Amino acid sequence: MDHFNFPKSLQRQFEEAIVSNDLSEQQSLTSEELSYRFETSIDDIQLILPSLERKGLIKIHIDGTVEILGLYKAEIESVFQYAEKSKLKPETIVRSVTVEAASTSIAEKLKIPEGDPVFVQVRTRLIDGQILANQYNFIPYEICPGLESVDLSKTSFQATLEKKFCTVIARIKEVYSLEPPERDDEEILSIARKQPVLVVQRTSFSQNEFPLVFADIHVNPAKFHYVKDLWPEAVPLIKSIH
Secondary structure (H helix, E strand, O other): OOOHHHHHHHHHHHHHHHHOOOOOOOEEEOOHHHHHHHHOOHHHHHHHHHHHHHHHOOEEEEOEEEEEOOOOOOOOOHHHHHHOOOOOOOOEEEEEEEEEEEOOHHHHHHHHOOOEEEEEEOOOOEOEEEEEEEEEEEEEHHHHOOOOOOOOOOHHHHHHHHHHOOOOOOOOEEEEEEEEEHHHHHHHHOOOOOOEEEEEEEEEEOOOOOOOEEEEEEEEEHHHHHHHHHHHHHHHHHHHHO
């Protein structure tokens, strides 16, 4: 996919029509009907349909018809949102946002063709002013074109996906492990070279079971009092090194 020619405004029009119920749930349309509805080419309609299906807004049937599913009701809280509700003070330092070609491993995790454009967002997470984790988010470009211009320093990334990009996470899968620290972990999290770092690999899915975001999160296990609240399933792993 060539992200420079991706029809972002058409995608946004389509999403707004779904959110406003101009395109009602369970309605089925052909590409020709959608082309007429949005006064655009069938080629451009075909370009944005996969992104809308990945987000869970539509379902593309074998015969090519498009079923409108509507915006999924948000039920899952992000770590940022949970921290706020728990009277903690979460902050984010966004260190970089770039568009890169998906590597073999990232393409596999996101179920996209190798080489497709992905946003790579590098962040440092703080709680109550204390540095807690480095986080590396990988998101298919088609999910959130324009992400590089959004200020994510004081808001939940998940809430931003919902409000700005009509992308609601329906399910999260997390895998925990203890790994040797990388250079950023040593320098930013102040983890000694021989100490392990808690790695949380989180994949977020839409209601269609398409991967939306793959997050590689490196957490300082010494901040146990925060880890036990934010990642309780990782507690046994942390206790094994203390």
